[in-house]
Amino acid sequence: MSAPDSVHELALARQAARADKNFALSDQLRDEIAALGFEVVDFATGYELRAKKRFPTYESTRDIRPINSGKYEITVAMIVEGFQDDAVATIKTIKEHSQCAIAVLVIGEPGPLLNELDSRTSLVQLTENFGWGENANALLRNVTSDYIVIMDPSTRFTGDAIAPVLAKLQAREFVAVGWRGGLINLEDEWRSVDDKGVGEVDVLFSYFFAMHREDALATRGFSNRALYYRNADIEFSLILRHSNGRLLQMELPLEQGRHHGYYDTDSEYREAQSKKNYDRILERFRGKTAILSPRR
Numbered sequence: 124m125s126a127p128d129s130v131h132e133l134a135l136a137r138q139a140a141r142a143d144k145n146f147a148l149s150d151q152l153r154d155e156i157a158a159l160g161f162e163v164v165d166f167a168t169g170y171e172l173r174a175k176k177r178f179p180t181y182e183s184t185r186d187i188r189p190i191n192s193g194k195y196e197i198t199v200a201m202i203v204e205g206f207q208d209d210a211v212a213t214i215k216t217i218k219e220h221s222q223c224a225i226a227v228l229v230i231g232e233p234g235p236l237l238n239e240l241d242s243r244t245s246l247v248q249l250t251e252n253f254g255w256g257e258n259a260n261a262l263l264r265n266v267t268s269d270y271i272v273i274m275d276p277s278t279r280f281t282g283d284a285i286a287p288v289l290a291k292l293q294a295r296e297f298v299a300v301g302w303r304g305g306l307i308n309l310e311d312e313w314r315s316v317d318d319k320g321v322g323e324v325d326v327l328f329s330y331f332f333a334m335h336r337e338d339a340l341a342t343r344g345f346s347n348r349a350l351y352y353r354n355a356d357i358e359f360s361l362i363l364r365h366s367n368g369r370l371l372q373m374e375l376p377l378e379q380g381r382h383h384g385y386y387d388t389d390s391e392y393r394e395a396q397s398k399k400n401y402d403r404i405l406e407r408f409r410g411k412t413a414i415l416s417p418r419r
Contacts, residue, residue, distance in 0.1 A: 126161050126172040126174075129159075130156055130159055130161055130172060131172070133152050133155055133156050133159075134152075134156060134163055134170055134172060136152055137149050137152035137153060137156070137163065137170075138169070138170060140152060141165075151193060151194055154191055154193050154242065155193075155242040156172070157175065157191075158240060158241050158242040158243075158244070158245070159241070159242070160174060160175060160177045161173060161174060161175060162175045177237065177240055177246075178233065178237075178240065178245070178246040178247060178248055179247055179248070180247075180248040180249075180250065181247065181248070181249055181250070182249075182250050182251065183249075183251075183253070184249065184253050184257050184258060184260070184261035187247055187261050187264075187265050188265065189265050189266075189267055190226045190245050190247060190262075190265045190266045190267065191245065191267055192224035192226070192266050192267045192268035193224055193242065193243060195222070195223050195224040195243065195268055196268055196269050196270055196289060197223045197224070197268050197269070197270040197271065197272065197285060197288075197289050197292075197333070198223060198224040198225065198226050198266040198267075198268040198270070198271050198272070199217055199221075199223050199224070199225050199226070199271075199272045199274050199285075200225075200226045200227075200228070200259075200262040200263075200266060200271055200272065200273055200274065201213070201225075201226070201227050201228070201273075201274055201275070201276045202228050202230070202255065202258045202259065202262070202276075203227055203228070203229045203230065203233075203236065203276050204229075204230040204231070204252060205230075205231075205383070206276070206383045206387075207229075207233065207234040207235050207236050208235060209276055209277060209380060209381070209383065210227070210236060210276040211235050211236060211238070211239055212279070212380075213276050213277070213278065213279055213280075213380070214227075214236075214239045214244065215239070216279045216280040216281070217280050218243075218244075219280070220280040220281070220282050220283050220284070220376070221280060221283050221284060221285035221286070222285065222286075223243070223272075223285045224243050224244075224245070224266070224268055225239075225243060225244040225245070226244075226245050226246075226247075226262060226266050227239075227244070227245070227246045227247070228246075228247055228249060228258055228261065228262055229246060229247070229248050229249070230248075230249050230251075230252045230258075231248075231249075231250075232248075233246055233248060254347070254348075254349060254350035254351075255345075255349055255350060255351055255352040255355055256344075256345040256346045256347050256348065256349030256350070256355050257345075257347045259273055259329075259344070259345045259355075260344040260345055260347065263336060263339050263340055263344050263345075264340065264344075266336070268336065269335065269336060269337075270289060270292050270333065270334065270335055270336060271333070271334060271336045271339070272285075272288070272331060272332065272333040272334075273329050273332045273333075273334075273356075274329070274330070274331050274332070275329060275330050275331075275352075275382065275384060276383075277330075277379060277380040277381060277382045277383060277384070278302070278330045278331050278377055278378075278379060278380070279377065279378050279379075279380055280376065280377060281376045281377065281378055282376025283376065284302075284331070284375040284376050284377055287373065287375070288300050288333045288373065288375070291371060291373070292333060292334070292335055295335075296369065296371075297323075297368075297369045297370060297371040298334060298335055298338040298339075298363055298366075298368035298369060298370070299327055299332065299333060299334040299335075299338075299339075299360070299363055299368065299370050299371070300327070300333050300334075300370070300371040300372075300373055301327030301328065301330075301331055301332045301333060301370070301371075301372060301373070302328075302330055302331040302372070302373065302375045302377050303318065303327070303328045303330050303331070303372070304316075304318070304324040304325075304326050304327040304328055304360070304370065304372040305317050305318040305319055305324055305325065305326060305372070306319050306324060306325050306326075306415070306416065306418065306419070307325045307326065307361075307415060309412065312409065313404070313405060313408070313409045313410075314401075314405075316357065319372075319419055320372070321372055321373060321374050322371070322372060322419060323369060323370065323371055323372075323416040323417065324360075324370050324371070324372045324416055325360065325361065325364060325370070325415050325416050326356070326357045326360035326361065326370070327356065327360050327370050327372065328356050328357075329352055329355070329356040330377075330379065330382075331375065331377055332356060334363075338363070338366075338368060339359075339363075341366070342359075342362050342363060342366050342368075343362075344359070345358070345359045346358055346359070346400070346403065348399075348403070349396075349400050350396050350399075351388075351392070351393065351396035351397060351400065352384055353384075353385065353393065353396070353397040353400065354397050354400035354401045354404065355400050357400075357401070357404060358400060358403060358404050358407075361404060361407075361408045361414065364414045364415065364416070365408070365411070365414045369416070370416070
């Protein structure tokens with residue numbers, strides 16, 4: 124497979140950067156070349172471009188290697204199991220409106236997602252589904268940016284949702300910010316969450332859940348016992364608050380498409396796994412009002 128002229132241009136620019144000892148630019152150009160399906164092999168007399176597999180495949184989340192976020196401080200990370208066309212539509216809205224890296228963990232065949240791979244968009248394939256919590260933690264561990272957004276593939280950008288979120292996270296007043304969330308309902312003994320709108324909250328939902336990656340990893344991330352997403356984000360939110368982290372709900376230019384993870388999941392499985400996740404919340408946190416945000 125011969126490389127197109129555009130890839131050779133990148134390789135020549137990388138050679139010039141190396142000659143100028145601009146190694147940061149050299150690494151960036153190498154990553155752009157890799158995203159286009161080639162690797163650069165350097166020789167004393169020049170270079171050679173070799174075709175490479177466009178994405179890695181793993182049998183276990185433990186095997187996943189670092190997912191390079193390139194020059195970007197923040198990565199939008201998604202778990203995709205089926206409904207790839209919807210995920211493609213979402214990725215296109217991210218690229219249209221915001222500057223960030225994009226990392227996709229796909230269960231099974233990637234299909235049309237391959238057409239979206241470029242210098243800012245990476246894909247890793249898992250041959251088996253290890254559950255939502257473990258998959259989300261694999262993304263937390265392996266993207267290389269300082270900040271990460273765990274986002275459902277059904278959430279679409281209608282404007283730049285990244286710049287205001289990144290500014291809030293960089294200020295370090297909040298460990299996590301998001302689009303939808305709320306306060307634990309104390310009157311029904313922690314069994315529901317009330318959406319109070321913009322402001323400090325007890326929980327954020329994984330429609331769009333942005334955080335400082337090291338803060339998240341310091342708490343060991345999401346529960347690996349959460350096979351299903353629902354309520355796993357509430358559990359993790361309370362873990363962050365238990366570690367003295369503050370959470371912020373923001374108004375962001377996002378919209379919700381059909382949430383396949385809920386509406387197109389077997390209802391018995393959905394309810395059973397949701398209950399397991401919430402039972403852990405009640406067992407661990409119910410009554411610990413000191414960890415909650417101010418009521419409003």
